[in-house]
Amino acid sequence: MLKFIDIMRFPGQFSKRETLIPNINIELAQVEDSPDKLSLGSISTSSTQYAQKIEVDKIKGKLELQSPIKVQCSCQSFQYEFAGPLLKVDGLLEREYFEYAIRMHKPKKKNPNQVLGVCKHLVRFSRLIWSRKTLPNYGLVQNVMLQRNFMMLSQQISMNKFNPRDPYQRMDRQELLRKQREQKRLAALIK
Numbered sequence: 789m790l791k792f793i794d795i796m797r798f799p800g801q802f803s804k805r806e807t808l809i810p811n812i813n814i815e816l817a818q819v820e821d822s823p824d825k826l827s828l829g830s831i832s833t834s835s836t837q838y839a840q841k842i843e844v845d846k847i848k849g850k851l852e853l854q855s856p857i858k859v860q861c862s863c864q865s866f867q868y869e870f871a872g873p874l875l876k877v878d879g880l881l882e883r884e885y886f887e888y889a890i891r892m893h894k895p896k897k898k899n900p901n902q903v904l905g906v907c908k909h910l911v912r913f914s915r916l917i918w919s920r921k922t923l924p925n926y927g928l929v930q931n932v933m934l935q936r937n938f939m940m941l942s943q944q945i946s947m948n949k950f951n952p953r954d955p956y957q958r959m960d961r962q963e964l965l966r967k968q969r970e971q972k973r974l975a976a977l978i979k
């Protein structure tokens with residue numbers, strides 16, 4: 789089980805990334821708050837935009853450091869380094885869309901010890917949530933553009949190349965090239 793406190797800092801192996809945190813601008817884009825569950829979405833608005841999602845099981849109606857959570861980010865660090873270890877502890881949101889990335893891109897290469905952690909965006913986002921937890925709606929600024937961007941970005945996770953249901957997307961680039969060569973060869977034989 790992944791807990792809220794687990795994503796507020798980097799694991800030792802990735803501790804140098806702490807220096808990147810001040811440069812990350814995160815904006816809350818979505819809050820769904822019920823007595824048991826809290827669902828939060830954000831976008832990181834630095835050079836490239838990425839969408840983050842955190843779902844929290846509240847403890848006695850409150851967000852606590854020990855609250856169980858599931859997370860997701862659309863950045864590549866999340867997909868290649870952390871999605872695999874997160875899947876193992878059931879801390880991954882919309883896991884079906886990451887299974888391809890986990891299988892084909894070998895998070896073991898990027899994160900050989902399979903250390904449990906999250907990308908810099910989620911570290912920054914969790915700290916923002918924690919610092920604003922006493923504010924109504926977590927200090928959400930109603931910003932239609934931001935919400936639209938968030939929806940667009942988070943949809944990319946289910947629509948992008950990691951969609952395991954698309955046969956072309958399931959192929960590794962090498963495999964795609966091999967198939968193209970084979971088709972050319974067959975086409976030449978038919979002539």
Ligand SMILES: [Zn+2]
Nearest residue numbers: 861863907909
């Ligand atoms: Zn990220």
